[in-house]
Amino acid sequence: MSLFLGKIHYWLFNKITWFEGIEEEIQNMLENKGYKVDDWIADIYNKYGEPTEKKPLEDMIDTSNIHGWLQEKITSAESRQAALITKGVKEIGDSFLESVKEIYIEKGKKNADEYLNEGNSIESPAEAFTAVNNFILDGMPCDRVNEIVENSEEHIVWQSTMDIHGQYWNVVGGNVNSFYELRDEWIKAFVENLRVDYKFNKISEDTREISL
Template sequence: MSLNLGKIHYWLYDKILWFESLESEIINKAMEDKLPVQEWLKYMDVNFGEPTGGEALEAIIDTSNIHGWLQERIAVVEARQSYLITKILENNADYKTKIKDIFIAQGKQTALEYNEEYLTAEDVYNTINDYILEGMPCDRVNEVLESSGDKIIWKRTTCLHEKYWKSVGGDIAVFYELRDAWIKSFVNNLRGKFKYEKVSQDTQMICG
């Protein structure tokens, strides 16, 4: 079955698994704090679909519809996370700080797993995109505005996430606040001189 799969499919699946890992950490923390997580999980499984469970891609993918299967899995993880976080914040708005701490800690942990020292801002940008889920590669969400050895600036040209948050009555601003926290933590903890900055609502920068 794996003969039909290319490197890009495994790359995208790894990004889906990253999304699922954040969901798992949020669930574990919410359970620890006695939030009514089980009823939310039942709703998520029935209405959005279940997570992959971390199974090997070649064991579960529909090789007759690789693109469609991956696109569907993206929709599942996006819908699940937007619903879960929205329900938690409806239960306790102050809980956002704890969720943000999860994103920050996971960003740092991921960065510390890298041994190499990054020499260019573009290298850091490309590494971020090994994790950040922005639809399918053909969606081309981000546009690089400027790139040099010490700096890269890019702009988000469209938002693929808002429809999921709107559908559950959530606030897309929460999504971007949490993801920016992960990126900043990740970049700032990599070996090297680079830091992450948000220039405007849609524009971001990595600079040395």
């Protein structure tokens, strides 16, 4: 079965499971704080599907519809997290969002350490940008969401060509700005933990930068 799969499929699958890992950490945080969320989770799973099983990709994927299977997993993961965060904000308030922010920040630091411990090194802002995109989930590769607009030895600037995430937040009555704020926290923690002399900067709503 793995003969039908290429590196890009495993790359995307790892990004999906990374995103689902954040969802799992949010659930654990809620339970550790004593919130009764079983009904929340059951309702979300019923509406948007359950997280991916912890099995090798080749043991699960529909090889007759690889693209469709991966897109379905993205839709399910994004919808569940949007629903979970939106529910938490409505039921608990802004303190919940602050707790989720801490999860994203700690995840960024941990992912940077793991990336470096795997033998990777970052020699340019462009390499840091590539590392970021080995984690964050921005649709399918064919969506081409991020466009590099400046690239030099000192910095790299990229622009989002479309809002691919808003659709999931709109369905659950949430605010997609929460998603972007949380992800920016992850990128900042990740980049600045990869190299202490690198900085992440949000230039505008759709433009971001990694610089020396």
